[in-house]
Amino acid sequence: xxxxxxxxxxxxxxxxxxxxxxxxxxxxxxxxxxxxxxxxxxxxxxxxxxxxxxxxxxxxxxxxxxxxxxxxxxxxxxxxxxxxxxxxxxxxxxxxxxxxxxxxxxxxxxxxxxxxxxxxxxxxxxxxxxxxxxxxxxxxxxxxxxxxxxxxxxxxxxxxxxxxxxxxxxxxxxxxxxxxxxxxxxxxxxxxxxxxxxxxxxxxxxxxxxxxxxxxxxxxxxxxxxxxxxxxxxxxxxxxxxxxxxxxxxxxxxxxxxxxxxxxxxxxxxxxxxxxxxxxxxxxxxx
Numbered sequence: 001x002x003x004x005x006x007x008x009x010x011x012x013x014x015x016x017x018x019x020x021x022x023x024x025x026x027x028x029x030x031x032x033x034x035x036x037x038x039x040x041x042x043x044x045x046x047x048x049x050x051x052x053x054x055x056x057x058x059x060x061x062x063x064x065x066x067x068x069x070x071x072x073x074x075x076x077x078x079x080x081x082x083x084x085x086x087x088x089x090x091x092x093x094x095x096x097x098x099x100x101x102x103x104x105x106x107x108x109x110x111x112x113x114x115x116x117x118x119x120x121x122x123x124x125x126x127x128x129x130x131x132x133x134x135x136x137x138x139x140x141x142x143x144x145x146x147x148x149x150x151x152x153x154x155x156x157x158x159x160x161x162x163x164x165x166x167x168x169x170x171x172x173x174x175x176x177x178x179x180x181x182x183x184x185x186x187x188x189x190x191x192x193x194x195x196x197x198x199x200x201x202x203x204x205x206x207x208x209x210x211x212x213x214x215x216x217x218x219x220x221x222x223x224x225x226x227x228x229x230x231x232x233x234x235x236x237x238x239x240x241x242x243x244x245x246x247x248x249x250x251x252x253x254x255x256x257x258x259x260x261x262x263x264x265x266x267x268x269x270x271x272x273x274x275x276x277x278x279x280x281x282x283x284x285x286x287x
Contacts, residue, residue, distance in 0.1 A: 012037070012071065012072050012087055012168040012169065012201075013034075013035070013037060013070070013071075013072060014033075014035040014058065014069070014070070014071055014088075014169055014201065014203070015032075015033060015034045015035060015069075015070050016031055016032060016033045016058070016067060016068070016069050016070070017032060017067050017068050017070065018030050018031075018032060018066065018067035019031040019032070019033075019054070019057065019064055019066070019067035019068065019069065020064060020065040020066035020067050021050075021053050021054060021056075021057040021062055021064050021065060022053065022065055026065055026225065027050045027053045027225050028050040028053050028054045028057065028225050028226075029050075029224075029225040029226050030067070030226065031054060031067075031225075031226065031227055032227070033220070033227070033230075035169075035201060035203055035218075036201070036217065036218050037168075037199075037201050038195060038196075038199045038200070038201055039195055039196075039201065039202070039217035039218060040191065040192065040195045040202045040204065040215055040216055040217045040218070041201075041202065041203045041204070041216065041217065041218040041219075041220060042203075042204045042205075042206050042212045042215065042216035042218070042219055042220065043055070043203070043204070043205045043206070043220045043222060044205075044206060044207070044209060044212050044219065044220070044221055044222070044245075045221060045222035045223060045228075045245060045246075046223070046245065046246050046247075049222045049223055049224060049225065050222055050224075050225040050226075051205045051222055052093065052173050052174075052205055054222070055090075055171055055173050055203065055205055057069060058076075058171055058203065059088065059090040059171050060076050060077060060079075060081065060084050060088075061090070063077055064077070071084065071087060071088065071169075072087075082113050085112070085113035085165065085167075086113045086114065086165075086167065087167050087168055087169060088167050088168070088169040088170075088171065089110070089162035089165040089167040089169070089170045089171070090162075090170075090171045090172075090173075091158055091159065091161075091162050091170070091171070091172045091173065091175060092173050093173040093174045093177065093205075094177070095158055097146040097147070097154075097157075099147065100145060100147075101145070101146050102142070102143055102144065102145055102146070103133070103138055103141045103142050103143070103144050103145075103146060103149075103157050103160075104129065104133070104142040104143065106146055106157055106158070106160075106161055107129050107132055107133055107138075107157065107160045107161045107164050108125070108129050108164070109161055109164075110128075110129070110132065110160075110161040110162060110163070110164030110165040110166075111125045111128060111129065111164055111165070113165060114166075128164050128166055129164050131163075131164075132160040132161070132163035132164035133160050135160070135163055135190070135193075135194070136156045136157070136159050136160035136163060136190060137156060137190075138153065138156050138157050138160050141153060141157070151178060151179055151183070152179050152180070152183035152186070152187070155175060155176075155179065155183075155187060156187065156190070158175075159172075159175070159187070159190065159191070163194070167200075168200065168201055169200070169201045169202075169203070170191075170194070170200055170201070170202050170203075171202075171203045171204075172191070172202065172203070172204045172205070173205045174205050174206065174207060175187060175191075175204065176188065176206065176208060176211070177207070184208065184211060185211070188211060188214075188215045191204070191215075192215055195217070209237075209242070209246075209263050210260070210261075210262050210263055212233075213233040213237045213260065213261040213262070213263070214233075214258070214260040214261070216232075216233055217232070218230065218231070218232065219231065219232065219233050219236055219237060221236060221241060221245050222245075223244070223245045228241070228244065228245050229241050229245075233261055234261070237252060237261045237263070238252050239251060239252050242263060248263075248265060249265065249266040249268070250263045250264055250265050250266055251263075251264045251266060252264070
């Protein structure tokens with residue numbers, strides 16, 4: 001009888017060794033990462049650089065072409081899917097709920113990895129769903145249909161679902177896309193609380209550079225499928241790296257009150273307007 005590999009539950013870590021991921025050709029090329037436990041790691045980079053592809057491989061959605069992803073001390077692709085789902089949750093980009101699903105029904109889907117033929121819905125499951133809705137501030141919406149909610153409310157419901165999964169690690173692919181700035185900040189405040197007060201390990205793909213710099217404990221810049229720079233925002237969020245990774249001319253300043261780093265793009269405006277001739281005595285029009 002073959003023994004199934006077990007996760008070392010005393011120290012659930014996530015890391016990669018020389019990871020190569022792609023489809024017909026490699027997109028992620030030789031990436032070495034060590035995701036810090038209980039902190040927020042944020043991936044940034046231009047479109048097509050491999051951020052989402054890397055996240056999918058970390059989540060066991062895509063197999064590697066070479067190298068490996070290690071969850072604890074085991075290759076994640078050698079572990080049963082349900083076993084991985086008890087340790088890691090994924091919120092993909094633009095998730096769509098089945099028509100007619102209520103908020104509580106959606107959040108309850110997060111308990112699927114904990115169900116089995118012999119272990120059906122329990123008081124533990126009910127408590128986990130209630131707690132997740134409280135943490136995501138959607139408990140008052142429990143009986144509402146997902147389709148009737150605003151974009152920000154729906155996104156909080158999806159986050160409640162992954163919280164109900166009660167995993168050590170949560171992966172999120174652009175969770176703030178298409179949301180108003182205030183809603184983006186509220187969501188990132190919630191995720192920050194999950195990491196720093198509840199010891200969850202978060203890996204997030206973001207496009208909003210200033211929000212990434214403000215919320216990341218560990219910032220990872222990707223370019224052409226490789227890690228260009230990684231470290232604290234104070235170390236790597238600078239004009240030279242932003243120019244190299246995004247082709248963006250900018251200044252990076254520190255906001256005095258919050259102590260956050262802010263990228264300010266440098267605008268190049270060409271003066272194309274022709275100078276108007278001055279009115280003088282020789283060109284006056286006689287009426």
